[in-house]
Amino acid sequence: MKPSHAADHYVPTYFLASLGAGGLSVTFFMYLMFWVPHPGRSVPVFEDILAAWSTGALPMRIGIATAVLGIAVFVFLNLKSLIWNLNAYSAFKxxxxxxxxxxSNAESTMLAMPLALAMAVNGLFIAGLVFVPGLWTVVExxxxxxxxxxxxxxxxxxSIIGDFLGRVLAKGGVFDVTAHNSFAQMLPAFALAMIGVGLAAPAAMSTQPWVVGTSLVLSTFFAVASLTYALLALVTAFNSMLHYGTHEEAGPTLLIVIPIVTILSILFMRQDHGLHVFxxxxxxxxTMMFLARMVSLQVIFLGLGLVVLKxxxxxxxxxxGSKTSPGSYALVCPGVALSVLLQFFVNKGLVSAGIIAKFGVTYWAVTALALGFQIAMIVLVFRLNSQHFARTDGADAVPAE
Structure with a gap:
């Protein structure tokens, strides 16, 4: 049996395949988060889902069944891809x-590994909330x-970032500025943000001041580090793109700002919720204005990225087409991120502020956009998996610089 294209031409960017699947599990959790009542808790748990299933009408049951199945499928794909990547990465080293x-500049793609690890921990926690009875009793x-x-x-x-920056900043001439014509160097900021949002989760859910305080401080550090790195990478990359155009294979990285915005938005909302304790x-x-600004920022970068990619x-x-690039998996994250943040904007923004009624016509019209992005990304994931993991020969994959 022939090895897959990804196995033959492995690069760390393939960790984004695991990341995309994990992100899709979060889009299904949004159904439960905003449609299933969970009084007294910041997130729905197994008992809330069971109660909504027992008393809910047919549309509620369809939503719950779809969410539970989607979470199960994509958490499984997330972990399957993560394990495959860890084994392939170990051999690649x-x-x-x-x-x-x-x-090379592509050393920063090694950050895809901790990025995927952080996403997997988030995915496992979601799976625990949904499938494990009594988890909330021991959650502290x-x-x-x-x-x-x-x-x-x-x-x-x-540590990876330190090695990379230490190498390129200690002496000149080792970083190829002409190959910096994309947002590929934003990947470290993406990883730092994902770690930060995971660290912020206890702040949103715990009632113990020391846990909330620790969560707030550590997540703030990673949020600030992410923002600092993102700003520097964004400015320098844009300058290079103006000079040399955008690297063709790295085109999808122009959309990387979108998932970073979603992750940091959720991080800040989790922190804000944790401040209840204090x-x-x-x-x-x-909150509504904050989310409106964040969605607007995403739309701006969505337009920029799509113009260049087109x-x-x-x-x-x-x-x-027939060409393959591991960087194509970077297209999944923006669609997932838009789906998730739109759900927050509708429910935590427009509904909470009293602008629209929950489950009204306008509610479903905007939610349909989120569901549309979700469906498109599901199709894209399976399409890319068939391209990269089918047992066939292919051309060499080149990591984005």
């Missing part, structure tokens, strides 16, 4: 290609473990 990658014991897990992943990420909290109108013919070549 023993090859000359790894040394070549570590001495799990929060310190979650903080330790994300802190460990954070240490891995910071008698501080933003009102509904403030001009390059990227979709024709790498999605619907």
């Amino acid at each position: 023993k090859t000359p290609r790894f040394e070549s990658l570590r001495n 014991y799990l929060f310190p473990l979650a903080i330790i897990a994300f802190a460990a992943i954070g240490w891995i990420a910071l 008698e501080g909290h933003t009102d509904a109108a403030g 001009r390059q013919g990227y979709f024709k070549d790498f999605v619907f």
Whole structure:
């Protein structure tokens, strides 16, 4: 049996396949988060879902069944892809290609590994909430473990970033500015944000001041680190793109700002919720305006990215055509991120502020956009998996610089 294209031409960017599947599990959790009542809790758990199933009408049951099945399928795909990537990455590190990658701009793609690890921990927590009875009774014991897990992943990420920046900043001439013509160098910021949002979860759900305080401080560090790195990478990359155009295979990275915005938005909302413990909290109108600004920022970068990708013919070549690039998986994250943040904007923004009625016509009209992005990304994931993981020969994959 022939090896798959991904196995033959492995690069760390393939961790984005695991990330995309994990992100899709979150889009299905949004059904439960905003459609299933969960009084007294910040998130729905097994008991809330069972109660809604027992008393809900047919539309509610269809929504719950779809969400539970979707979470099960994509958490499984997330973990399956993560395990495959970890094994492939371990073998890849023993090859000359790894040394070549570590001495190029593409060294930053190694951050896809801690990024995927952090997403997997988030996905497992969602699966626990949905499928494990009585989890909420012991959840306070799990929060310190979650903080330790994300802190460990954070240490891995910071170590990789330290090696990369130490190499390129210690002496000149080792970073190829002409190959910096994309947003590929935003990947470290993406990883830091994902770790930060995981660290912020205990702040939103715990009632223990020391847990909330620890969560707030650590998640703030990673949020600030992410924003700082993103700003520097964004400015320098845009300058390079103006000079040399956008690297064709790295075109999807122009959309990477979109998932970073979603992750940091959820991080800040989790922190804001945690401030209840310390008698501080933003009102509904403030949250609505915050989310409106974040969605607007996403739409701006969506427009920018799509204009460039269309001009390059990227979709024709790498999605619907015969060419393959591991960077194509970077297209999944923006669609997932838009779906998730639109759900928050509708429910935590427009509904909470009293602008629209929950489950009204306008509610479903805007929610339909979120569902549309979700469905498109599901199709895209299976399309890319068939391209990259089918047992067939193909051309070499080149990591985005």
